[in-house]
Amino acid sequence: MNPLRKKNQFRADNVEENVIFFFWNNKKYFANKGDSIAAGLLANNQHVIGRSFKYHRPRGIMSAGVEEAGALVTIGNGAYTEANVRATTTELTQGLSVYSQNAWPSVKFDIGSILNVLGRFFAAGFYYKMFMGIPPFEWGRGTKIWMFFEHFIRKAAGLGQSSRLPDPDCYEHMHTHTDVLVIGTGPAGLQAAISAAKEGKDVLIVEQDYAIGGSYLSQPDTVELETQIEVLKQLQVTILTRTTAFGLYDDKTVGLVQVMPAKEYKTSSKKPRQQFNICRAEKIILATGAIERSYAFINNDLPGIMSVSSARTYLNRYNLLLSKNIVISTNNDSAYETAIELENAGATITILDAREQIGNKLLQQIAGLRINLYLGSGVVKAEKGLNTSSIGKIKLVEFANNKWRYAGNLYCDCLLISAGWSPVIHLASHQGYPINWNEENACFLSSGDNKSIFLIGSARGIWTKAGCIQSAKEIFQYNSRKKHKPSTVIGGWETPLAPIYEICLHNIKGKAFVDPQHDVTSSDIRLAYQEGFISVEHMKRYTTLGMATDQGKMGNIIGLALMAEALNCSISEVGVTRFRPPYTSISLGALAGRNRQSHFKPIRRTPFNNFSIQNRGVMINAGLWHRPWYYPMESESLEAAYIREATVTRRSLGICDVSSLGKIIIQGPDSTEFINRVYTNPFAKLPVGKARYGIMLRDDGLVFDDGTTWRLSENCYLMTTTTDNASSVMARLEELLQVRWPDLSVQVTSVTDQWGGCALAGPNSRNLLTKIIDDPSEISNESLPFMGIKQVLMQNVPCYVARISFSGELGYEIYIPSDYAQSMMEFIWENGQKFECCLYGLEALGTMRIEKGHLTNAEIDGRVTIQDIGLSKMASSNKDYIGKVLKNREKLTDSDRPQLVGIFPKDKNKTFKAGALLNEAGYSNGHPLGWVTSVTFSPALGHWIALGFITGGLAYVKDKNIVLSDELRSNFLDVEIVSPQMYDPEGLRLHG
Amino acid sequence: MIQIECPFCGKRDQSEFSYGREGQITFPALNADENSWYDAVFLRKNTYGRQIETWQHTHGCRSWLLVERDTVTHKIFSVKLAHTDWQKQIKKTT
Known part of the structure; x- marks a missing residue:
């Protein structure tokens, strides 16, 4: 095959301006502006573009569109590398680097192609059988050499490699609302957009290609197209090219991704490379066209074999005549138009038509042209030419006595195939609209809902241009409230097609591909049948048919047909898997956008x-x-710092930021009743100015959250929650008030961000407080007892001081309005210098709370009951509250449930980590007795300590030898189980 | 992607809302017997078709809503506030 450029048809005066250069595997080539990568490669006589997924067979360009299964390339360099790009749909830009994929050392000589010779081992199910070690591969299971082999095989299969560098581009999200969205700019799409715009609708029309026109672009003259575009522009229709509608979603939402041309986004980094556009439309018109199918015959993947329509596209859109000597194998009328145009361009054509008869009109059209017509003919095998990887010879078959028989050879360097058309119904299928097999036209059809989602043109199975345009006009001729009943006739060929999906003869052997991109052959489908994977869903997964990046746009129907034949049923009985978005692959960067x-x-x-x-x-x-x-001092490590912070705090004074605790104001006449229902312990008699620590259960009786709630006035409370649960507690309270108990007059407001919380802890905390608040008498032991709260002035700023302790020391929390927080903290810290004082962070906070056995989400993990954490005394029996009933379920009250305990290593020099398991000595296997939740070095006790859960709690394991085991770190040690209150269990320090 | 017509904020994307639970559940009194609590907490209709469910306009007005939705087609038939007499409540409070 040696494609020729026809005379340059550019209207521009300077032809040189229209020539660009690009690099193919680092070699410089020239192409015309507007060429796709595929057209540029063809023009330079490059036919082997890549190597196939599994067998490393040489692959060339198979189409001129989005269905391309052969010509996948990598473009760009470094961080801009983009892999698995379809050469047929990507525009060549000046200086673009294009590389072949899955070949080593080169695409012309690829060592991996040895796999092609070993092909019979690589049939469907190979990966499962091989990696699972099931027959015929059972002998290799678990051996070292097998593992090595597996590594090699995993590496050998594949496509392009993406860059591992961070993506340097930016991506954008946007939302679009429109009356009518038209997808596709072929004859039907353009007409639909015009008709809609003439009705005064706001219209958006999108095209995945970089040029408007769809199949118009493949026609010899573009006058009609230019007229239609002119009308669209006058009607101010928005046209987006390079924009793929990749998915149809609920509520008439379409996902669009617009890709910027390479040059545009690189010259200005502010421009997004891709734009993800969520489009909502009142009417969605799918004018998505149809894809020409191939059929399975031996070596149907050789470079030089293409679809018929793509030869027409290369001829008319790119001025490329693929060859002087072309063979066309078809089963329908659509190929003849192309044959005539190719002949006009100077080629000699041989048509092999699978039908035994064709209409007179067609015969008249080709009469007198250099077109040889063989009726009842097809191809059974293609063979390589001499000194080339491309096609050179084909073996013909003819149809006689109801079967195919061998009928000689034919030399050619270009074979075009048309075995019918598959309408692009993917988007309709995304939304689950019914898909029906049309026997006459051998294709699946869908009609949307005919209310707001319509399919028109060849997407609805209409093959003539006039019919396509008529189907577009129709939609707007009806009252839009009524359901549309399309009148345009499906089909439109003079002679119906003769369905062919595979041509094979028992004495001619070789691989016939169904899904060339995933190297699925016709014998793989039969193997799936033999092994019982006959459901379409099973067949797909077993053979990987249609699971490559093209999602089986060309091959799926052949696969279904072969399965139908094996099962001796019709294709509609075999069914089809539902298409899933995206229609073509989209980059993760576009989905992420700026997020x-x-x-x-x-x-x-x-x-x-x-x-x-x-x-x-x-x-x-x-x-x-x-x-x-x-807060490290000089080069202090984390460990040294937190030990110092905890030590100083227990000895004198520490200051800590506790602002992230959830803070909720609860107001209203029924707030006391509300809080009483939410917490397990009674709040009804809580005096104003005092607080209680409360436990909240879920409906199912397990512990939800804990925190302290302060009564600020008769009907106003300040609830604190754990940092983790702040938002879920808030949503929960709102749900209870709005949905479950609308009779309660209560308002809840989150004030987490409004107040900065600062904890003072340690024996000197009250001494510091006296120095910083305006009237120190307010915080004496008597006027502010333990669990009391007071509004005080600090530097004339009203703050709340609450006497509470998470560290177990005498302690206070000061709540300061956020706007004053920074200056107040500086003021507090300055005064703290009069004592031995430090700032302490989350780590020291954790250390001190573990020493005291206080809980966080490490312990309250959604699986524990109030008894498990040793707080059953807080579960009131005198009132009703959420979770009260179900917390008493049988298994939740068992005494042998894991319960909260403290853990000491017997050898006080030993360390260990959270997540370790606890077991009785001698029982290291099976279900453990317990586990470790929180671990720290305790400065107060001088060794490592932990909190954890153990079956039956302290009482059950009192006299047992418990072993802590951390299998992952090979750490095993004897431990002592103690009360979770490991430091100052009487709470003497708390009261100063 | 569905849109929900919030009675306060208008039509908004689903991403602003969080699903709550099936809306037909009536929770028993806090002191009801174990069986009725068990039914309310653990038994679900798992409706194929229209059902009432609760949603919260989390990133909006934070209202809890009763949404009548088809679980098959995701079509929404009605949206109303879960709190039926919120206006009365506000009067009572102020």
Whole structure:
């Protein structure tokens, strides 16, 4: 095959301006502006474009469109590398680098092609059988050499490789609303857009190609196309090219991705490379066209074999005549138009028509042209030419006595195939609209809902241009409220097609491909049948038919037909798998848009954030929050820092940022009743100015969250929640008030961000407080007892001071309006210097709470009951509350449930980690007795300690030898199970 | 992607809302027997077709809504506030 450029048809005066260069495997070539990569390669006589997925067979260009299964290439360099790009739909730009894929050392000589010789081992199910070690591969199971082999095989199969560098481009999201969305700019699509716009509708029309026109572009003259585009522009219709409608979703939503041309986004980094567009339309018109099918015959994947329509596209759109000597194998009328145009361009044509008769009109059209017509003929095998990887010879068959028989050879360097057309019904299928097999035209058809989603043109199985345009006009000729009943006739050929899906003769052997992109052959389909994978869903997964990047656009129907033949039933009985979005692959970057890194997960900073950073705080992510982790002095390590912080706090004074706790204001006449129903312990008699620690259960009786709730006035409470559950507790309270108990007059408001929380802990905390608040008498032991809260003035700013302790020391929490938080913290810290004082972070906070056996989400993990965490005394029996009934379910009250305990290593020098399992000595296997949830070094006790759960709790394991085992780190040690209150169990320090 | 017509905020994308649960569940009194609580918490109709469900306009007005939706087609038939007499409640509170 040696394609020729026809005379240059550019209207521009300067032809040189229309020539561009590009690189193919690092070699420079020239092409015309507007060429696709495939056209540019063909014009330079490059036919082997890549190597196939499994067998590493040489592959060339098979089409001129989105269905391409052979010519996949990698474009760009470095971080801009884009793999598995269809050469047929990607525009060549000046200086573009294009590379072949899946071949080593080169696409012309590829070592991996040895796999082709070993082909019979690589049939369907190969990967399953091989990797699972089932017959015939059972002998290799588990051996080392097999593992090595597996590694090689996994590496050998594949397509292009993407860059491992971070994506340097930016992507954008947008939302579009329109009256009418038309998908496809062929004759039907353009007409639909015009008709809609003439009715005064707001119309958006999208085209996946970089040029408008669809099948118009493949026609010899473009006058009609130009007229239609002119009308569209006058009607101010929005036209988007390079825009794929990849999915149809609920509520008439279409996912669009617009790809910018390579040059445009690189010259200005501010321009997005791709735009993800969520489009909502009142009417969606699918003018998505149809894809020409091939059929299975031996070596039907050789370079030089293409669809008939693509030869027409290369001829008329790209001025490329593929060869002087072309063979066309067809079973329908559509190929003749192309044959005539190719002949006019100077080629000699041989048509092999599978039908035994064709209409007179066609015969008249080809009379007198250099076209040889063989009726009742087809191809059974293609063979390589001499000194080339491309096609050189074909073996013909003729139809006689109801079967195919061998009828000689024919030399040619270009074979075009048309075995019928498959309408692009993918989008309708995404939404589950029924898909029916049309026997006469041998294709699946769908009609949308004919109310807001319509299929028109060849997407509805209409093969003539006039019919396509008529089907577009029709939609707008009816009252849009009524259901549309299309009148245009499906089909439109003079002689119906003769369905062929495969031509094979028992004495001619070789591989006939059904899905060339995944190297699925016709014998793979038969193997699937033999092995019982006859359901279409099973066949797909077993053979991987249609699971490649083209999603089986060319091969699926052949596969279905072969299965139908094996089962001796019709294709409609075999059925079809539902198409899933996306129609063509889209980049993850487009889906992510600008939601990357901190735009994906915004950072929440506490009001003390700057203060913490100024004071050398190292921050840690806790959910979305940035919280101070530890405050190292000079080159102090995390461990040294938290031990120092906890020690200083217990000895004198520590200050900590606790702003991330959830804070909810609960107001209204029924707020006491509401809180009483939400918490397990009674709140009804809580005096104003006092607080209680409360436990909240879920409906199913398990523990949901814990926190302290302060009664600020008769009908106003301040509830605190754990940092993790702040938003879910809020949503839960709102649900209870709005859905379940609408009779309660209560308002809840989240004030987490409005107040900065600062904890003072340690024996000197009250001494510091006296120095910083305006009237120190308000916080004496008597006027602010344990669990009391008071509004005080600090530097004339109203703050709340609550006497509460998470560390087990005498402690206070000061709640400061966020706007004053930074300056107040500086003021507090300045006064703290009069004592031995430190800032402590999350790590030291954790250490002190573990020493005291206080809980966090490591323990309250959604699986524990109130008894499990040792707080059954907090479950009131005198009132009703959420979870009260179901917490008493049989298994939840068992005494042998895992219960909260403290853990000491017997050898006090030993360390261990959270997640380790606990077992009785001698029982290291099977279900463990318990596990470790939180671990720390305890400065107060001088060794490592932990909290965890163990079956039956302290009482059950009292006299047993318990072993802690961390299999992953090979750490095994004897431990002592103790009460979770490991430090100061009497709570003497708490009251100062 | 469905859109939900919030009575306060108008038609908004589903991503602004969070699904709650089946809306037909009537939770028993807090002191009801174990069986009725068991039914309310664990038994679901798993309707094929139209059902009432609760959604919260989490990234909006935070209202809890009763949404009548077809679980097969995702078509929404009606949306109303779960709290039926919120106006009365506000009067009572203020």
